[in-house]
Amino acid sequence: MLEQTFDAPQNLALLRLGTLLRARGYHFVTPTPLTHQRVNQRPDNARAKDLRDVFGWSRPFADGTLDEEIVAAMREAQVLQPHALGWISQVRFSSLGDELYVHSPFPTEESDAVFFGPDTYRFTRLLRDYLAHANQPLRRIADIGCGAGPGAITAAQLRPGAEVMALDINHKALAMTAVNARQAGIYNLRVQRSDLLRDVSGQFDLIIANPPYMLDSQQRTYRHGGGKHGAGLSLAIFDTAMERLAPGGTLLLYTGVAIFAGEDPFLNAIRLSLRDTGWDWDYQEIDPDVFGEELQKPEYAQAERIACVALRLTYQPSLRQR
Numbered sequence: 372m373l374e375q376t377f378d379a380p381q382n383l384a385l386l387r388l389g390t391l392l393r394a395r396g397y398h399f400v401t402p403t404p405l406t407h408q409r410v411n412q413r414p415d416n417a418r419a420k421d422l423r424d425v426f427g428w429s430r431p432f433a434d435g436t437l438d439e440e441i442v443a444a445m446r447e448a449q450v451l452q453p454h455a456l457g458w459i460s461q462v463r464f465s466s467l468g469d470e471l472y473v474h475s476p477f478p479t480e481e482s483d484a485v486f487f488g489p490d491t492y493r494f495t496r497l498l499r500d501y502l503a504h505a506n507q508p509l510r511r512i513a514d515i516g517c518g519a520g521p522g523a524i525t526a527a528q529l530r531p532g533a534e535v536m537a538l539d540i541n542h543k544a545l546a547m548t549a550v551n552a553r554q555a556g557i558y559n560l561r562v563q564r565s566d567l568l569r570d571v572s573g574q575f576d577l578i579i580a581n582p583p584y585m586l587d588s589q590q591r592t593y594r595h596g597g598g599k600h601g602a603g604l605s606l607a608i609f610d611t612a613m614e615r616l617a618p619g620g621t622l623l624l625y626t627g628v629a630i631f632a633g634e635d636p637f638l639n640a641i642r643l644s645l646r647d648t649g650w651d652w653d654y655q656e657i658d659p660d661v662f663g664e665e666l667q668k669p670e671y672a673q674a675e676r677i678a679c680v681a682l683r684l685t686y687q688p689s690l691r692q693r
Contacts, residue, residue, distance in 0.1 A: 384448035385462070385550045389471050391441055392426060392464055399427030401465040401488050405664055407477050418456050426464045429477040431456040463487070467495060467521055470555045473547050474519040485544045486583075487519050490679065493657055494581040494625040495525045497681050502529045507576065507619050509533045515567055515580040515608055516540075520548030520560075522579050527552070527560045533576075538565040567611045574617035580608045584627035585662070586670035600629045600674075602637040609641055612684060613650075622684040627661065629674040637680070645684075652684045 402410075410416060411428060419425045419432035422441075431454040437445075445451040450461040464471050465487045474487040512535045514523035523537035537548045537560055545562050552560045565571050568578075582604040597603030605626040612622035628637040638654060645652055658679040665671050 379546070380447070381449050382546055382550050384444055385450070385473055385547075386553055388441070388444040388448055388450075388462075389464060389473060389550070389554045391444055392422060393471055395422060397422050397426065397464065397471070398466045399423050399464065401427070401463065401491075403489055403662070404478065411477075425460050426462070429460065429463055431459040433457040465491075467492065470524070470551070472519045472521060472551045473554075475543075483541050483543045485519050485541065485547050487521070489661075490581060490625070490627075491519075491521050493679060495521050497625055497657065498522060498525050498579060498623060499529065501621075501623055501683070502526070505577075505621070507621075509576045511573065511575045511617075512536065512577045512579070513538060513568060513571070513575045515565075515578060515611070516582050516604075517548050517562075518544050518581070520544075520551045522581060523548065523560055524552055524555050524557055526577070526579065527557045528555065531559055533559065535560045536565075536571060537562045538568070538571065540564060540566050567607060568615050574615055574620065576617050576620045578608075578612045578616065578620070578622045579624075580605075580622075581625045582608060585665065586629075586668075600631075600636050601670075602626070602628060602640070605637060606640060609644070609682070609684070613644065613686075616684075616686040618686060618688050620686050622682065624682040624684070625657070625679070626682075627677055627679050629671060630676045630678055631674055633675075635678075635680070641682070649686060649688055650684060651687050652682065654680065654682050657681050 416430060419430035419436055424430045425432050425437060434457060452459050452461050461476055462473050463476050464473055472487055475484040479486055509530050510533055512526050512533050514537050517523045517537035517539045520537050523535050527535040539545050545564060549562045563571065584601045584605060586601045598606065608624060616622060628635050656678050660676050661679050662677050665677060666674060
């Protein structure tokens with residue numbers, strides 16, 4: 372499946388572009404959209420001066436800013452777009468550990484945009500910490516809503532003997548995951564379109580997910596979590612995992628919740644299901660206050676903060692017998 376998604380000329384050119392950036396020592400850590408906007412609004416940042424400005428900060432650039440080999444790869448990958456100030460890239464490249472990930476440019480306004488940002492770094496750190504201490508065999512791993520693929524690729528790197536499935540409903544995300552997997556030298560990863568786990572069969576030893584959790588008035592796929600407070604998709608993943616985890620299998624869910632009067636509505640909702648004695652679980656706040664600018668929007672008029680949380684849920688049938 373990775374081969375079928377990857378071997379389009381445009382994807383091969385994206386891989387070449389990433390290889391060229393890596394050879395030139397490119398490195399960029401992607402900040403929040405608000406930080407990105409504020410930095411780009413500084414007077415000296417209207418036009419790109421180097422690779423990081425073009426492929427990290429998504430700034431327009433003039434002829435001669437980039438070498439011809441880079442420009443040729445951009446043209447072949449169909450990511451070079453005319454701009455009032457010259458040209459602009461239709462992709463960004465972000466650093467995560469030793470790897471580069473291609474994803475959508477700033478601002479991520481399109482409905483099929485592929486997001487990468489601070490949540491990505493928190494999510495993969497959580498996953499790495501979990502895998503460093505996980506002792507159970509992991510034969511099948513699913514990343515629900517893989518986006519640019521950092522979760523699936525991290526899992527495939529740390530568990531090379533496992534079959535890892537990178538799943539998403541966004542075709543652009545699947546194509547970028549395939550490019551990023553090849554860039555990282557990963558081959559035990561299968562890229563497939565799936566709505567949650569509806570389009571794949573069988574049980575999984577590990578299900579991971581970093582779903583969108585905001586209430587977005589435009590309901591963009593990469594951003595809109597749905598439901599009353601943005602937790603609709605997270606709850607759907609939770610319910611799906613309870614049905615599809617193998618005995619001893621684990622769901623590792625990183626998401627965000629809007630807190631109202633000190634109450635976490637997502638935690639309150641899952642507690643009802645976790646009264647079943649077949650589940651071992653823990654829940655923690657990773658960051659108590661993110662995306663504070665969202666509180667100015669009508670959708671969050673009653674929320675006091677938005678927090679990033681992590682749920683670890685393990686299916687242990689033996690607990691039912693106690």
